[in-house]
Each structure stands twice: as structure tokens, then as C-alpha cells.
Amino acid sequence: MPDPGQTVLEVRNLKTVFQTRGGEVHAVNDVSFELRPGELLGVVGESGSGKSVTMMSLLKLLPIPPAEIRSGTVKFDGKDLLRVDADTLRAVRGGKIGFVFQDPMTSLNPVFTVGMQLMEPLRKHMGLSKSAARTRARELLELVGIPDAARRLKDYPHQFSGGMRQRVMIAIALACDPKVLIADEPTTALDVTIQAQIIELMKELQERLGMAVIWITHDLGVIAGIADRVLVMYGGQIVEQAPVRELFANPRHPYTAALLKTVPSVRGARADRLTIIEGQPPILNAAPAACPFRDRCERRIERCARENPAREPVGPGHDAACFVAAAEVESAHV
Amino acid sequence: MFDAPATSRKLVEIRDLKMHFPIYKGVFRTRAGAVKAVDGVSFDIYEGETLGLVGESGCGKSTCGRAILRLYDITEGSILMDGVEIGPTPQARLRGMRPKMQMVFQDPQASLNPRMTVQAIIQEPLDEHTTLSAAEKREKVLELMDAVGLNRRFAGRYPHAFSGGQRQRIGIARALALNPRFIVCDEPIAALDVSIQAQVVNLLEDLQRDFGLTYLFISHDLSMVRHIATRVAVMYLGKVVELAGREPLYAEPLHPYTQALLSAVPEADPAMHDDARRIILRGDVPSPANPPQGCNFCTRCPRVMEICRQIDPEYRELRPGRFVACHLYNDDPTTAGATAAPSEATEPQQGE
Numbered sequence: 001m002p003d004p005g006q007t008v009l010e011v012r013n014l015k016t017v018f019q020t021r022g023g024e025v026h027a028v029n030d031v032s033f034e035l036r037p038g039e040l041l042g043v044v045g046e047s048g049s050g051k052s053v054t055m056m057s058l059l060k061l062l063p064i065p066p067a068e069i070r071s072g073t074v075k076f077d078g079k080d081l082l083r084v085d086a087d088t089l090r091a092v093r094g095g096k097i098g099f100v101f102q103d104p105m106t107s108l109n110p111v112f113t114v115g116m117q118l119m120e121p122l123r124k125h126m127g128l129s130k131s132a133a134r135t136r137a138r139e140l141l142e143l144v145g146i147p148d149a150a151r152r153l154k155d156y157p158h159q160f161s162g163g164m165r166q167r168v169m170i171a172i173a174l175a176c177d178p179k180v181l182i183a184d185e186p187t188t189a190l191d192v193t194i195q196a197q198i199i200e201l202m203k204e205l206q207e208r209l210g211m212a213v214i215w216i217t218h219d220l221g222v223i224a225g226i227a228d229r230v231l232v233m234y235g236g237q238i239v240e241q242a243p244v245r246e247l248f249a250n251p252r253h254p255y256t257a258a259l260l261k262t263v264p265s266v267r268g269a270r271a272d273r274l275t276i277i278e279g280q281p282p283i284l285n286a287a288p289a290a291c292p293f294r295d296r297c298e299r300r301i302e303r304c305a306r307e308n309p310a311r312e313p314v315g316p317g318h319d320a321a322c323f324v325a326a327a328e329v330e331s332a333h334v
Numbered sequence: 335m336f337d338a339p340a341t342s343r344k345l346v347e348i349r350d351l352k353m354h355f356p357i358y359k360g361v362f363r364t365r366a367g368a369v370k371a372v373d374g375v376s377f378d379i380y381e382g383e384t385l386g387l388v389g390e391s392g393c394g395k396s397t398c399g400r401a402i403l404r405l406y407d408i409t410e411g412s413i414l415m416d417g418v419e420i421g422p423t424p425q426a427r428l429r430g431m432r433p434k435m436q437m438v439f440q441d442p443q444a445s446l447n448p449r450m451t452v453q454a455i456i457q458e459p460l461d462e463h464t465t466l467s468a469a470e471k472r473e474k475v476l477e478l479m480d481a482v483g484l485n486r487r488f489a490g491r492y493p494h495a496f497s498g499g500q501r502q503r504i505g506i507a508r509a510l511a512l513n514p515r516f517i518v519c520d521e522p523i524a525a526l527d528v529s530i531q532a533q534v535v536n537l538l539e540d541l542q543r544d545f546g547l548t549y550l551f552i553s554h555d556l557s558m559v560r561h562i563a564t565r566v567a568v569m570y571l572g573k574v575v576e577l578a579g580r581e582p583l584y585a586e587p588l589h590p591y592t593q594a595l596l597s598a599v600p601e602a603d604p605a606m607h608d609d610a611r612r613i614i615l616r617g618d619v620p621s622p623a624n625p626p627q628g629c630n631f632c633t634r635c636p637r638v639m640e641i642c643r644q645i646d647p648e649y650r651e652l653r654p655g656r657f658v659a660c661h662l663y664n665d666d667p668t669t670a671g672a673t674a675a676p677s678e679a680t681e682p683q684q685g686e
Contacts, residue, residue, distance in 0.1 A: 046527040161618040191390035192554065193615045196598035200614055218528060221557075221600030225607040245604045262532040264561040266584065266599045267606060273539075274532040274561060280497050281527070 008179055008212050009035040014072035016057045019065055026284045027053040029236040040206060040213045042227030044220060048281055050236035051216045055182050059093050095125040098173030102185035108157040114168050115153030121175045140171040145201060163194035184216045199226055220263055224248055232256045235282045235292025242318035252314045252325040255293045299324045345516055345548050346379040351411035353401045357623060369623045371397040373572035384549040386563030388556055392619060394572040399518040399552045403435050404428050433463050433512035440521035442501030446493040452504055453489040459511040478507040482537060499530035518550045535562055556599050560584050568592045571630040572622050577657040588658045590637045
């Protein structure tokens with residue numbers, strides 16, 4: 001279970017900007033969060049909300065330029081990852097911090113066998129000999145539930161199905177016993193029955209290996225099933241943060257509340273009409289001077305157009321960046 | 335809502351539809367086999383209803399939708415569109431029927447010509463199929479833009495200037511241009527963000543009511559299908575394994591595949607995950623070029639029996655309006671279903 005006192009990863013005031021022909025895009029605006037040992041942190045948001053760019057910024061996986069990490073600190077293992085030299089960063093990437101990407105086909109190299117791709121981090125980061133690396137690679141494939149592992153090491157990525165490829169990706173990410181695993185939409189490209197297999201696997205592995213996981217997704221259903229704590233992102237900012245049950249039972253930010261209502265249920269009550277969020281997500285062409293959700297928000301007040309709200313506590317372990325929600329909490333205490 | 339639309343009229347009747355794509359091999363391109371994308375599908379679509387067609391990728395649901403509109407030359411089978419047989423009709427003769435049956439595609443980015451304005455895109459079917467004057471066409475385009483909630487002032491813009499949800503509205507307006515009766519919606523919301531999906535689904539529902547449309551709604555999103563569909567057909571590896579009214583299907587799925595599929599959908603409610611009885615299927619979908627002997631699902635079925643590996647179960651009407659293709663409900667041909675089925679179906683299943 002997560003220990004609330006400690007953190008393995010601490011991100012403060014992260015700002016990432018892209019230079020494009022149409023001007024600057026402020027993809028990540030002043031994002032701060034921490035990851036606790038052994039917890040599964042869910043990050044939800046729609047496309048363009050900045051969830052992937054945030055996580056890529058942590059390890060400087062973005063092409064610079066056009067990307068520019070304008071400010072912030074990422075504390076991991078006593079160091080600031082945004083300010084370490086290239087060698088240290090390389091040792092962390094794929095070593096202490098593992099990454100699983102959305103599309104297993106494009107993130108595996110098609111011309112190398114799966115075995116070679118699994119052994120690469122083992123030899124580079126852990127300095128294992130070839131035969132030791134091969135043994136470990138086989139164990140890893142067995143760990144992620146790929147049958148006949150010794151033989152499958154010699155296969156190429158195209159010889160695996162989508163679900164099996166994602167298992168390979170997870171095995172590679174786990175190769176060096178990472179303290180943190182960042183999974184960016186790891187099941188989005190998969191079918192629902194295969195998604196269920198991967199989720200089961202990830203939960204089991206997390207428990208067994210005791211690592212902390214950041215799981216990025218746009219699927220609220222997936223988050224509800226796996227996360228301990230959730231960050232909700234909108235317009236490049238974290239607009240709400242809460243333990244998973246608290247968030248779903250008691251969403252305080254109007255965006256989270258609306259988002260939860262737009263999703264129809266398979267097992268629960270069926271609404272005759274879906275609730276919609278009017279309008280479009282914001283265009284992030286300037287540093288935000290106001291609440292990014294104000295144009296679509298049903299509860300907006302005049303202040304929302306003048307100031308960008310900071311996250312304020314609204315419940316136990318729960319904070320939201322909303323003037324209205326914060327005011328409600330205050331009035332409840334008076 | 336009506337779960338047993340037996341009283342309404344059948345608009346589309348599909349019988350034993352097959353769509354096989356040949357595989358060629360070697361220097362001489364000899365035919366080495368076929369991908370049986372759709373392999374003997376039969377169902378009816380009633381006027382004014384939305385039939386949901388669900389299944390995982392590669393199960394043949396999109397091919398099925400395209401085959402029904404005869405975007406392919408089908409391998410075998412009969413398609414009655416409003417009483418007219420269009421299965422074997424040559425493409426040239428189908429042209430006259432196209433206005434009655436239209437399609438909304440998955441990817442609004444790929445299905446709109448980037449070099450045409452919105453006006454030109456929506457007007458194209460009118461150019462092809464009507465003799466309206468230029469002014470009449472322009473007026474009709476603007477009406478359609480109103481109907482799908484696009485601002486008239488944007489008629490001169492190009493698709494790239496619109497967001498995904500707005501582009502999908504353009505695609506819908508184009509499909510509506512010729513006053514069709516039947517629209518195949520092929521994953522119309524799959525490429526859209528969650529908050530935009532609901533907008534498009536509500537629009538489709540409004541248009542159905544206002545224009546008396548009949549939809550075949552193809553989707554892998556089981557929760558959205560539960561919202562929009564009147565009846566639901568579940569496909570697996572080229573075949574319909576179960577078809578039923580929306581409520582009975584979601585409340586009491588009969589086919590083991592439907593049960594597994596529904597149980598795999600993560601519910602957006604942490605409390606529901608605790609008491610969820612997940613059925614985790616093992617393995618992957620077999621190749622449609624080389625389906626297993628017997629039932630297509632026998633390689634992954636948690637309730638597989640000896641007979642399943644030998645004989646392909648018949649797709650039959652178990653109770654009125656409730657179709658299933660599974661040996662579990664076939665044990666006694668005379669009393670099968672009505673009596674034997676419910677006790678079997680409610681038996682709890684545990685995932686592994």
C-alpha cells in the first residue's frame with residue numbers, strides 16, 4: 001500500500017512549450033505532482049490535455065526543439081532529472097524508470113528479434129554477460145505470461161499479436177527492476193478482452209515487484225479499476241487530484257464532474273440522453289491567464305476569466321483548481 | 335423503447351452473407367485460401383431502429399457493414415434492401431439505389447477530401463444524384479449544416495480548419511444530403527475524445543428522430559452501443575454469435591463470448607470493480623484465414639465442450655427475438671433454449 005509520507009518522484013512547476021509555425025503551444029502549464037512508493041497513479045485527460053507531454057518531459061524524451069522545457073524540477077533519486085548530464089539521464093531511462101508506450105508495433109524495432117531488444121537494456125544498464133542476459137530475458141517473458149519463452153526470444157515483433165507485443169514492451173520496461181514505470185495509454189490500441197488481460201497482468205506485477213506506476217489513459221473505466229490516486233488533466237494543467245474512490249464519488253472540479261457524466265455505463269443505469277460538455281477543448285497558444293475550462297463550464301463566475309485558479313484542498317487528500325469548488329468547501333467549514 | 339420490434343417493418347434483410355477476400359501466393363499468384371472476414375451472417379434491421387454491431391477488431395463488423403451497402407462485391411448471400419434484392423446486383427445498377435443507403439465513416443480526417451470546401455463536400459452527392467439548381471443546392475447544404483449543428487458561415491472553409499467532432503458532423507451532413515433511409519455508421523465516434531463522443535451520439539439520435547432514419551451502428555464501444563442501440567448483434571471471427579434486444583443482451587448475455595466481452599469492459603466506477611466477476615479470456619483471436627474447426631470460439635471459450643471442437647453451432651432463435659449460436663443451448667433440439675437456457679446462463683462464472 002502507498003505510504004503517504006515518502007515520494008519516489010517529485011515534479012514541481014513543470015512548463016513545456018512547443019515552438020510551431022503558428023506560434024507557441026503551451027502544452028504543459030505549471031504541473032506539480034508527486035509519486036509515492038508502490039502506488040498506481042492514474043492520469044486522465046483528453047487528447048491535447050498534456051498528459052503524455054508531461055511524462056515525456058520528465059525524461060526529456062521530447063525532441064528539443066520544437067519542444068522546450070521552460071521551467072520546473074523533477075526530483076528522482078536525489079537528483080533533478082531536468083538538470084543532470086546526458087549519461088546520467090541515459091542510465092535512468094529504461095533503467096530506474098521504465099516506459100511503456102501506447103502502440104507496441106511502432107515502439108518495437110521490427111528488424112531485431114524480441115530477445116535482442118530485451119537483452120539490450122540488461123547488458124547496457126545492468127552490465128550482464130550475454131548468457132546471463134539471455135536467461136534473464138527468458139525469465140522476463142515468462143513473468144509477463146508469454147508461453148514458450150525460450151523459443152519466442154528468437155521471434156521478431158511481427159510474429160506476435162498486439163496483446164503479446166504489449167507484454168513484450170512491459171517485459172522490456174521491467175528489465176532493469178525500475179522503481180517507476182510510466183505506462184502511456186498501454187491498452188488503448190488493444191481490444192477489450194486483451195485489455196483485460198494486460199490490466200490483470202500489470203496489477204499482479206505491481207504487487208509482486210512493488211514499483212510505483214504512472215498510468216496515462218483517457219479511459220475513465222480503466223482508471224476506476226486500477227488506480228490508487230488520480231490526476232485529472234485539462235488544457236495542460238492538473239485540474240483535480242484525489243484518491244480514486246473519492247474522485248469518482250465526489251468530483252469537485254466541474255470538468256471532472258461533467259466528464260464522469262458523459263460516459264455511458266455497461267452495467268449501471270442507462271440514461272435516455274447523454275450529458276454533453278458543450279464546446280471544444282482550449283487552444284493553448286498562450287500561457288494561461290484564466291481557467292482553461294471556463295468557456296465550457298456551467299458554473300463559471302466572473303473571476304474565472306481573470307485568474308487561473310491554483311489547486312486548493314477540497315477534501316481528504318483531494319484538491320481541485322476551481323474557485324467555485326474552493327468557495328464551497330470554505331463555506332461548508334464556516 | 336421497443337425490445338421486440340416484430341411489429342415494425344423489416345427495412346434490411348440479410349441472409350447468409352459471406353465476404354471472403356482471396357489470398358494469393360507465389361510467383362503465379364495462385365489462390366492459396368481466403369480471409370473469411372464475414373462468413374455466413376443473417377439478421378434483419380427494422381425500420382426506425384438502431385442495430386448495434388459490436389465485436390473486437392478483426393471480427394468482420396466493418397466488412398459486414400460495407401458489404402451490406404454493397405461497397406464490395408459479396409462472395410455469397412442475399413441482401414434485401416427495402417424489399418429489393420441487391421446481393422448480386424452489378425455496381426452500375428446499384429448507383430440508382432445509393433441515395434437510400436449511406437455511410438458515416440470512422441475517421442473524419444481520412445474520409446473528407448482536404449482540397450474541397452465543406453460546401454463542396456456536402457454538395458457532392460447532390461451533384462451526382464439530383465437535378466437541383468445551383469442555388470437550390472446551396473440552400474440545401476446550408477440546411478444540412480444547420481441540422482448537424484455546424485455554423486453556416488463556415489461553408490467555405492476546408493476540413494483542416496475543423497476539429498474532429500466538427501469533421502464528423504460534416505461527414506454526417508454529407509450522408510444525410512440525399513434523404514437516405516438507412517445509414518451505416520462505422521465506428522463514428524471511435525476517433526473522438528470522450529467529451530465530444532457524447533455530442534455526436536446525441537446528434538445521431540436527434541437526426542434519427544427528425545428524419546426517421548434506420549442505423550446500423552458499428553462499434554467496439556459496448557457502453558456507447560448500450561446507449562444508442564435498440565438491438566445488438568455480437569460478432570466474433572466473421573460470424574454473429576448472439577443477437578438480442580439491448581436490455582436482455584446486457585442484462586443476461588447468453589453466449590460465453592458475449593459474457594466475457596461484457597465482463598471485460600471496465601466500468602467508470604471504482605465500487606463496481608470490487609464485485610465485478612471478470613472473465614479473462616486466454617489467448618488471442620484466431621486468424622480468419624484459418625478459423626478453427628467447429629465453433630469459432632472454441633479455442634478461447636471458458637465453457638468449451640467436446641462437441642464445440644467438431645461441429646459449428648447453428649445460429650438459431652432461442653426465444654422470440656433472441657438469437658444465439660452456441661452448443662450450450664442446443665443440448666435438446668425439442669426443448670432447447672426456453673427451458674434449459676436460463677439456469678445455465680445465470681450460473682456464475684469465475685475468471686481465472
